Amino acid sequence: MAEHQELGNFNLQIPACLQESDHDGIPSDDDTIFATISMAELLGVVPPDISELLNEALSSIDTINPPTEPKPDQNNVHQTEECDQEPEAKKSRFPSVSGHDLEQLFAERQAPSTKKNTAWGLKIFQEWNKETTGAQLDMGIVPVHQLAESLGKFYCEARPLPKNENDVENLYHRNSLISIRAAINRHLSDIHRNVDIVRDTEFKTPNGILDGLLKQRTRLGLSKPVTHKEIIDQDDLEKMSSYFDAAPNSPVILRQYVWYVLAVHFLSRGMEFHHQLKPDSFVFESDSSGEYATLSHETQQKNIQGGLSHSGENGKRMYASVNSKCPIKMLKRLIEKTDPTATSLFNQFDKSAVMKPIESAIWYTNKSLSKRTFAKFMSNICVAAKIDKKYTPHCLRATAIQFLNDQGYEARHIMYMSDHRCESSLRSYNRNVANHQKKALSSSLSAIVQPKAKHGVLEVQSYATSPSLTEEALSVVRDTVKEHTPFTKTTGVRFPDLT
Numbered sequence: 001m002a003e004h005q006e007l008g009n010f011n012l013q014i015p016a017c018l019q020e021s022d023h024d025g026i027p028s029d030d031d032t033i034f035a036t037i038s039m040a041e042l043l044g045v046v047p048p049d050i051s052e053l054l055n056e057a058l059s060s061i062d063t064i065n066p067p068t069e070p071k072p073d074q075n076n077v078h079q080t081e082e083c084d085q086e087p088e089a090k091k092s093r094f095p096s097v098s099g100h101d102l103e104q105l106f107a108e109r110q111a112p113s114t115k116k117n118t119a120w121g122l123k124i125f126q127e128w129n130k131e132t133t134g135a136q137l138d139m140g141i142v143p144v145h146q147l148a149e150s151l152g153k154f155y156c157e158a159r160p161l162p163k164n165e166n167d168v169e170n171l172y173h174r175n176s177l178i179s180i181r182a183a184i185n186r187h188l189s190d191i192h193r194n195v196d197i198v199r200d201t202e203f204k205t206p207n208g209i210l211d212g213l214l215k216q217r218t219r220l221g222l223s224k225p226v227t228h229k230e231i232i233d234q235d236d237l238e239k240m241s242s243y244f245d246a247a248p249n250s251p252v253i254l255r256q257y258v259w260y261v262l263a264v265h266f267l268s269r270g271m272e273f274h275h276q277l278k279p280d281s282f283v284f285e286s287d288s289s290g291e292y293a294t295l296s297h298e299t300q301q302k303n304i305q306g307g308l309s310h311s312g313e314n315g316k317r318m319y320a321s322v323n324s325k326c327p328i329k330m331l332k333r334l335i336e337k338t339d340p341t342a343t344s345l346f347n348q349f350d351k352s353a354v355m356k357p358i359e360s361a362i363w364y365t366n367k368s369l370s371k372r373t374f375a376k377f378m379s380n381i382c383v384a385a386k387i388d389k390k391y392t393p394h395c396l397r398a399t400a401i402q403f404l405n406d407q408g409y410e411a412r413h414i415m416y417m418s419d420h421r422c423e424s425s426l427r428s429y430n431r432n433v434a435n436h437q438k439k440a441l442s443s444s445l446s447a448i449v450q451p452k453a454k455h456g457v458l459e460v461q462s463y464a465t466s467p468s469l470t471e472e473a474l475s476v477v478r479d480t481v482k483e484h485t486p487f488t489k490t491t492g493v494r495f496p497d498l499t
Contacts, residue, residue, distance in 0.1 A: 121183020
């Protein structure tokens with residue numbers, strides 16, 4: 001039978017005549033040569049006399065399909081696919097931040113109210129530039145010396161818009177001018193200019209001009225006094241307390257009372273603090289002094305933004321009292337009467353609960369109050385308590401700080417509660433004097449005009465026994481008076497004895 005030799009992709013069946021005969025160029029003893037020579041080489045060496053035999057041999061060649069690759073092992077298929085896939089990227093430990101994100105974070109260092117004040121001050125300065133020079137000043141490229149010269153003139157010429165055509169020339173209050181300067185300075189920081197118009201020596205002249213201008217207006221009687229937040233009168237505090245007696249049984253009054261006591265105990269301004277509170281914002285604990293509530297998280301307020309200068313300490317406490325309007329008891333009652341799905345501490349009340357509070361288990365829905373609603377709380381309380389004056393939420397903070405000062409607490413203790421960072425800021429509150437204190441001081445000074453009158457003794461005793469002073473604080477006042485009366489004579493007393 002004919003043998004088969006492999007030639008590339010062909011199987012060649014060699015006839016017996018070629019295997020048995022010796023021909024020139026094709027040795028019979030090495031038939032495997034067909035496996036290594038090409039067809040062209042084969043045709044070139046075959047003699048013509050055997051062409052017929054070669055044709056017979058070629059006709060017996062069967063074309064074979066290219067050999068198929070061996071079927072892979074099914075166990076290795078999954079491993080092969082994994083090798084072909086690109087390796088999964090390793091999750092980065094540090095997320096990438098774009099330039100836009102960095103700008104947004106840089107802008108977040110200021111509160112929205114601060115940004116609004118910055119835009120207000122810059123607008124006034126640019127309006128002055130456009131009116132005096134015909135074009136606004138490019139704050140990004142203006143030279144420092146030109147900016148200093150412009151500011152010196154601006155401080156002197158800046159005027160508020162007249163309220164009407166017949167309005168006489170109006171002047172900015174000293175605090176307004178200082179606020180405008182601070183706004184311009186913040187804008188320069190916002191646009192990444194390393195310029196400080198308050199402290200840099202290049203602006204010593206315009207700052208001196210502003211200082212002289214304010215002193216001149218004071219000398220000429222053109223400077224207006226600073227108006228501080230009013231201290232709530234003692235009589236009005238008592239009216240509010242009587243009004244809050246119905247808090248345990250009234251959804252409206254309970255919500256107002258909890259807002260009120262939180263504003264007093266945590267010395268908030270009444271609008272920045274309460275809308276951040278949630279049902280789980282307070283932790284109730286106890287110590288040797290009794291049960292108290294403390295915040296479980298930090299809150300952001302005007303002077304507490306949580307930046308680099310914030311210490312992060314938060315240990316204010318609101319302790320329980322023994323009366324029926326215990327702040328802890330009322331806070332817990334507010335939470336119990338709130339819809340369990342609510343995400344805010346202060347929510348809208350259910351109208352049916354207002355009509356039938358005893359029959360209603362839930363008084364407050366899960367709809368949060370808007371931030372502007374808190375601004376109306378104090379005015380609504382004043383109307384309901386039949387108080388003639390219209391106090392603002394900030395008056396509660398001013399009253400609390402003034403009350404602590406009257407009680408004889410040190411400035412550092414008051415600053416701990418009010419979150420003031422320096423005593424100079426605290427003085428703006430402690431300068432305030434309640435009406436009964438003003439009357440007592442005036443009556444004491446009347447003793448100088450009318451020495452024989454007993455205004456001083458009577459009124460000072462009345463002031464000393466005022467509800468705003470405890471016996472402990474009164475002893476501090478007496479000791480202070482005794483220490484500062486070196487001119488007392490045996491024949492008479494310059495200052496009345498408080499004993």
